[in-house]
Amino acid sequence: MNQWIRWKGIIPFVLITTAIVLFFLLAVDSLAKGLIESTGSKLVGAKVETKNVDLHLSPLGITVNGLQVANPEHPMSNVVEIKRIRFDLAGDKLLLGKVIIEQMDLDQVRFDTPRTSSGAISKPQTRSVSTAKTDTKATTGSTEKSNNEEQQKGMSMPSLDLPDVNEILAREPLDTQRQADAISASISKTGQDWKLLQQSLPDQTRQDSYQKRLSALAKTRQDDIRQVAVALKELDAIQQDLKADVGKINTARKQVQSGLAKLDMNYKALLKAPAADKQRLLKKYSPDAQGVGNLSALLFGNQAGDYVQQGLYWYQKLAPMLTGDAQDEEPKAERQKGQEIRFREHQPSPDFLIRRIHSSVVTEKGSFEGQILDVTHQPEIIGKPVSFEFNGQQMSGMESLRIHGKLDHIDREKSLDQIDMEIKAYKVSRHSLSSDPNLQLLITSARSNTRMQATSRNGQLDSQMNIHMDKIEYDNRAGSDEFQQVLVSAFNSVEDFNIDASLRGSLKKPALTIRSDLDRRLNKQISVAFDRRINAYKQELNRQLQQLTDAQIAPVEKSIASLRNEVDTELQATEAKYQQQAASLEQQKRQYQSWIETEKRKAESAARKQLENKAKSLLNNLRGK
């Protein structure tokens, strides 16, 4: 027996096992801290740090102190900072590989806090979720150019400093010029075609030859019927030749007229081109009245767009983790990993579940508390959506706050996420509406009431928000710009206003629309100044454009008229000659035919007389006999 069993071996086994357990107990805190930080950093794309992590065995639970999640977009600030996270784990479920937390406490949650060191991770991560490509556009109505600049610099007020007309005309290729060049080339081509046609038309020599042939026929002896018959044949031949030449002239006329008709059509289009050029340049280089009028989008569009983009970014990042939409991939069999096959559970429970998260949130306007229920990535197992509710009463910076909603992904095909938010009597202080250094639109104090209802149904957004601001006090200043002065003056008379924002479309391409009654109130005063400036600008553009286009159109008109005149003159002259010769030929032909008829009648008469005489003579002979 002893040949096979080594009783002393039990001692090292116990020692090794004890060492493993001791190592686990001593190092678990550091391991858990490292695991939280590395996994969190990988998920967020920025540093996730903790002050310390404490694992306690009875009851089994974890306390995380000083959690900081850096903002991947702004590494010197934290997206969220939580002073303490504490939760207990269900030990029996943990043995089954399930993390079930009955209650998690998040103490003193703070958003957007400053950091002492950068939170960027060494390998910069691009946003992996589609919000990186999210194209949130506020409906501003301003020009494309100004829109792009605002996206980069933040909101800046439109200006009435319109671009120089001379510069525009020097820089912009005009359609009038293009069409005038094209029509000049067409005139030249039609002229060349006409020259070629002229060569194929009967020339002067040919025209003279007819005269010669007719003159030769004039010498015909009219008492000789044979010569007259030959002359008649020759006249027929000349007539055929004349007809053929007239046919050629008609064909040439048709061809040239077709070319001239095209030139006429292009000329008519050219006459319309200056007006189209004017419209295009006005559209491109002048802010339209509607754009200036839609001030609400200009004032709040960029800020709202940023909020929406940030909100959607975190929503798309966190919602799949909370609801399990991110875990649809089939696990692959890797070395020492394999594939976990799941079987029916007698008492089904999700792999991860937090039944209740209690959280206290600290903001500069005071603290509020709330709870998040049933956080799991397998909501279909528990049959409940993730729901949340936060309430704040009698806060220092607002009267009340209520946020509630749910993330319902029980049926993945019919997911429905909702959030309702109501903030009453929020104290606004020193809120700037302009980033333009020459224009200060500063709300020094105001009161706002906000109501928001946001829904995402299968990734399709349908959200509305209304903000009512009243008791507004300003410190507005403008530079020398006329528009800014008008704007400041108009703003100072506004005591309250509403902002209505709606967000629709898909998560990847949301469309943000902002409307405000500010537009109506400010529009009248701004429009007067705007119209005055824009009308002068339009007139100047119109005048210079007209000068420029007149110089293009007049030569074209002249060239077409000249070509038409040349064609008509030559063809008409040739045709006239041919008509004259044809008439002369016809007259001579009629003369010959008349003479032949006369001779014919004479011959008939003579023959009749001869026959009568012969008959009489025969009768006389018969009588004599």
Place this chain on the structure above:
Amino acid sequence: MWEPLVKFLKLLNSEQAPHQLSLGLAFAMIVGLTPTLSLHNLLVLFLLLTLRANISTFVLGWALFSLLGLFLDPLFHAIGLQLLTQPEFESMWTTMYNNSFWRLSQFNNTILLGSLLFSVLAFLPVFFLFNRLIRLYRLRWQERMGSFYQRYIKLFKLGQFVSRFSR
């Protein structure tokens, strides 16, 4: 890199009983082919230490079988998947799945189940095969290999000395 081979040759030429050497290699096969951090390997460790298995051959064998395991993982995955998805075994797997001990054993992992089943079934054949090979070696080649081994050891030690001296 020759050190493990030298150690192995040294063990083959030592006074250790063949069954102790082959038992160490057979246990190494289980630990090497299956995922290391598994509950069953605690039992293997206990058996390794309490049975008179040679720990040096276990360590060498572990490295060897771990390398082999890299290539055999797809096979183990296929075996495990086949077993775990057999309708005949479903009720058994379901019962085990609802038991904390078996869930800790990670039996529902395809690679673990496939590799464990493979190595357990191969345990006795591998044990007897190595036992037989070691006996054959000692009977037929030990003397011839012994002189070669002695020369090799001398060369190896000389090489180590020169290497240390030249630093």
